[in-house]
Amino acid sequence: MLKEKRQPFMTPVEIVRIIASAIGIKASNKQLDTFAFKYDQPYTLASSLFKESISVPLSKFINKDFSKKLEAKFESMMREYIELVNSTPMDGITRVETEAILTRWILDTIAVEFNLFMGKVIEGPNYLMRNNLHPNGITQGFDWLSSNVEWWDSFLKFIPKEKRHRFKLWKSNDELPKLSNITNIPDYLPNSEVEGHEWEKIKVVILAARFIDNLQRNYANIYPEKLVNVAVLSLSQVEQYIWHLKSKNQDWLKPLGEQGLEIDYIFYKKGENKELSDAGRKQCSKTLIDELEVSTFKHSKFNMGYWLNWYRARWHALNGELKEANSHFKVTFEKALFFAGPSMPEIIKEALSIASSLKPTPDKAFIKRLKNSAILFGIDIPLHKEDKSQLEVNRFDSVVEDWELKLYEATFHKHFPPALQFNVTSSNASQRIGPLLGAFEQSIKPNFRSPNKKIVVGDTWGKHMPQIVYFSWMNQVEAVAQLINKGVNVNALSDSNESALLFSILQMDVLDHGSSMDDTLFKLISSIRHREDVVNTKTSKKELLPLVCAVDTGRPAVVAKIIEMGANVNFRGNTDKTSALFSALSRIGMIKRPDVSKALIKNHPLNNELLDTIRRHSNGLMGATLDEVKRNYEKYLQDPMFKNITDSGHNLIVDRIKEFMTLGNMREIAKLLINAGSDANAGHKTRINGFTPLMLAAELDEVELFEAMVQKNGDPLITAEHPETGNPIDSKYVAFAHQSNKVLRYLASQQERA
Incomplete structure (x- = not known):
């Protein structure tokens, strides 16, 4: 070139x-x-x-x-x-x-x-x-x-x-x-x-x-x-x-900037242009864009084409011509890369909203390119795909997930509000943002003639799910029992990959103060044979995995049953990509050191992983990209009431764990997972990068669990990275730092035998 x-x-x-x-x-x-x-x-x-x-x-x-x-x-x-x-x-x-x-x-x-x-x-x-x-x-x-x-x-x-x-x-x-x-x-x-x-x-x-x-x-x-x-x-x-x-270059840049501001005024200051009809705004802005093209042509060596194409893309978007807008956004994107500076994030976000809104299908190839650049420029993070080959990593769904497509589409009206569009004929369909609300139990009745029927639920936006999943979500045990008697498919999933099995486990979730804590539905659902791929299916957005959720019931029998049903004990769940064994040990830590746990949660750094968790759980209310989530969350933290509510919620989690879980049960759960082949050396990205379940057991001085893991190929010499110095640290270092004397004595005895 x-x-x-x-x-x-x-x-x-x-x-x-x-x-x-x-x-x-x-x-x-x-x-x-x-x-x-x-x-x-x-x-x-x-x-x-x-x-x-x-x-x-x-x-x-x-x-x-x-x-x-x-x-x-x-x-x-x-x-x-x-x-x-x-x-x-x-x-x-x-x-x-x-x-x-x-x-x-x-x-x-x-x-x-x-x-x-x-x-x-x-x-x-x-x-x-x-x-x-x-x-x-x-x-x-x-x-x-x-x-x-x-x-x-x-x-x-x-x-x-x-x-x-x-x-x-x-x-x-x-x-x-x-x-x-x-x-x-x-x-x-x-x-x-x-x-x-x-x-x-x-x-x-x-x-x-x-x-x-x-x-x-x-x-x-x-x-x-x-x-x-x-x-x-x-x-x-x-x-x-x-x-x-x-x-x-200010002499020629300034007039171009003034032309751009004039177009922006017509586009986005409709309330201040009451003398112009929508048709007038449409024609006037088009004329101004044509004039801008003449001006940029005079300075073609400076590659200002991205700016002109950006205005054309916006014009077509406001005119309801999404295919044309998408074509211009492609040119804008290509010309703006490594050129547009602080405008680049906005170009990417607007282009994502257009490409995801195309009918009948989104422009997935362009969306993948946009997401790649969003990651490169630090406004988003990559999806964590464990055990993927290089070929699989390059696939679309390894870069962009279905829930992200829906979120990008839902931002269309944020970037191009209906009130500013030239033709007020754009779809008023509900956007998939915010909580799913509706009068569920009162409005939806089971259809026993068609047990496998899928239904759409929600008033704020529609969610598609099989009846068996919906009534499990609502904990309507009698309806679920009758559907099972009618031969319903218990392996059916919602459009977010939720299963009836998952919802039956969540009824006993200690972390959710709204859960019933009743195991009746779980006993009913788990008595039916499930496909192993369903037992090991994570939800698409919150990444809830049945086995990891089972750990949070605090009930060994539930965990044992999920393992028996074919759960892979080394699959990871939740947005923090936690293994079931690491999760069980974390809960032991909360029971043994509740005050330390509360402090760690409260002082958790606002890193990309936490921002991604907030984005997934807020369903777009905090923003579609991480820079938006960070900006909005930091703004909310300035409100003392929001901060108090957040801190109270974190404290409630630890208090409920202490109330509904016991050390004996959680240790039994950990042993079940260890004996089933859970990897004690699996690195986790916590406050210490590469921290393993074995290291966590060393920190907590859980010597019996530590020994059990070592006997199952847990390696005390594997290292993680110290968060401040970057130096390697192993299980012995962790045990010494936390004065875990039982684990230290065990390590010394093993060294003597060697």
């Missing part, structure tokens, strides 16, 4: 390509060339290509520790970079103006990472503070090796003559080392007794020198001829430079 046609911001894959090329390993992956300038990218692509193209070769051939640190640095780089992309509109700026400074920031960042590794890990040379005695990095590196590796000079004497000649070429700047050259240095003396870790240190010293020399050799337009004490460029300086460029 010609530089003039590239967006002013680089894609993450283009950044990977620059890093790989500068280090000297670009040729190993053609995908870098293929995807570097494709602005519509899967959110995982850059990270996977960095690992494949850079991390794996460096780990295998150079130095594992450096590879790991460089990969972590890349991830933090991308987080900062995407924040800049999100916050900075590039109207009036071209790639020609940004290429050099962005490349300089990328290379400076990697150079610093090399240097940090040199100084902190191997106490190697400081290539960024080179003195004039060293004409290049290789010379500095070889001098350092001579001074700090006692056998290096002897090594140079005994290697073959042609190898010494190659080193001279490197030092004279006549040749840059290839990765394969550096990798093969230990083979120059096949019978060398030097240990592998020594060679890793040497290879990374030479690779870093090669990187520095490459900057002077192939990036002369960015770096001075002699790279001595060059100041490192920060991303904030890049931002300042961009705003400096923008200040030069």
Whole structure:
């Protein structure tokens, strides 16, 4: 792609390509060339290509520790970079103006990472503070090796003559080392007794020198001829430079902005344009958009096409022409990527509402692209799909779920209110937002002639479900019994994947103060043979799983029955992706330490996982994307009454667990799950990333359960990540930190036996 046609911001894959090329390993992956300038990218692509193209070769051939640190640095780089992309509109700026400074920031960042590794890990040379005695990095590196590796000079004497000649070429700047050259240095003396870790240190010293020399050799337009004490460029300086460029373009940007404001006024200030009819608004706005097209054409080199197409897309949406609007939103989306800055989230949200509202079917291919970009730009998070192959991960339903489609569709009137539309003929159908309300028990009667009949319930919006599911939800045991006698299909699911079995379990849910706590319905439903896939089906939005819900009844008999019916004990449920064993141990913790549990719940960070939980449980009332949910939730938290109600609800959960669950029953449930094969080493994303059921048992000093898990292949040496330091921590560390003396004594006894 010609530089003039590239967006002013680089894609993450283009950044990977620059890093790989500068280090000297670009040729190993053609995908870098293929995807570097494709602005519509899967959110995982850059990270996977960095690992494949850079991390794996460096780990295998150079130095594992450096590879790991460089990969972590890349991830933090991308987080900062995407924040800049999100916050900075590039109207009036071209790639020609940004290429050099962005490349300089990328290379400076990697150079610093090399240097940090040199100084902190191997106490190697400081290539960024080179003195004039060293004409290049290789010379500095070889001098350092001579001074700090006692056998290096002897090594140079005994290697073959042609190898010494190659080193001279490197030092004279006549040749840059290839990765394969550096990798093969230990083979120059096949019978060398030097240990592998020594060679890793040497290879990374030479690779870093090669990187520095490459900057002077192939990036002369960015770096001075002699790279001595060059100041490192920060991303904030890049931002300042961009705003400096923008200040030069105000003369033509300002009139365009005024034209846009005039269109916005006609679109969205209907109440202030009472002299204009809807037909007049329609024609006037179309004329203004045509005039804007002429103005943007005069400045075509600045790629302002996204702005024009956005107005055309909105015009068609307000005119009820959703297919045309969708077509224009596709062009808008493609032109706005890595260009539109803070407008990008709004473009994505409006486009999602249009693409999801198309009849007879939503534009799923476009919706998937939009969701991928929403994740990349930090306004949404990926779905958690455990045990999925790469092919399955790329499927539509691994990126977007059915409930999200309905939620996006429900936001259409938020973005394009009926009152502002040119033709007031748009559907007034109820939007699937907020709670499902209705006079259920009074208005719906069972149809025993058609036991498998599906019904639509709700006044606020309609939910489709089989009768057996509905009457189980309502806990109408007699109606359910008669439907069973009529041969009803107990495996039938609602449009949200709810089953009669699930609702029978939820009647005993300790966490729900509105539950009946009656097991009559469960005994009735569970007496009928179920398909295993139904027993293991999660609801589509709240991700309720029968086995995990059974744990929250606090009744061992219920858990045992669900396992007997074919539950997979390692499937995860709820929006926090919890295994049944981890959930059982968590409840034990709440019983043993209620005050600690209340404090942990109250002080839970407002992270993406919690925001997603709020979104799923509020059914769109808090917003359709995570940035909206966060903004709305934080606003509500400013209200003392809302905060008090929220805190009271959290305290009530812990109080009910203490009232209706017993340590004996929860320990019995945990043993049932352990004996059924529940994975004690399964990592969970809690306040400590990678925390396992075994670690939680260590924290709670549940030595009997801890021992039972170890006997079933629970591994005390598996580590999680400390939330503050990032250091690995194992079960012994957890037990020591929480003074779990019984578990510590058990671990000591096992060590003595070993």
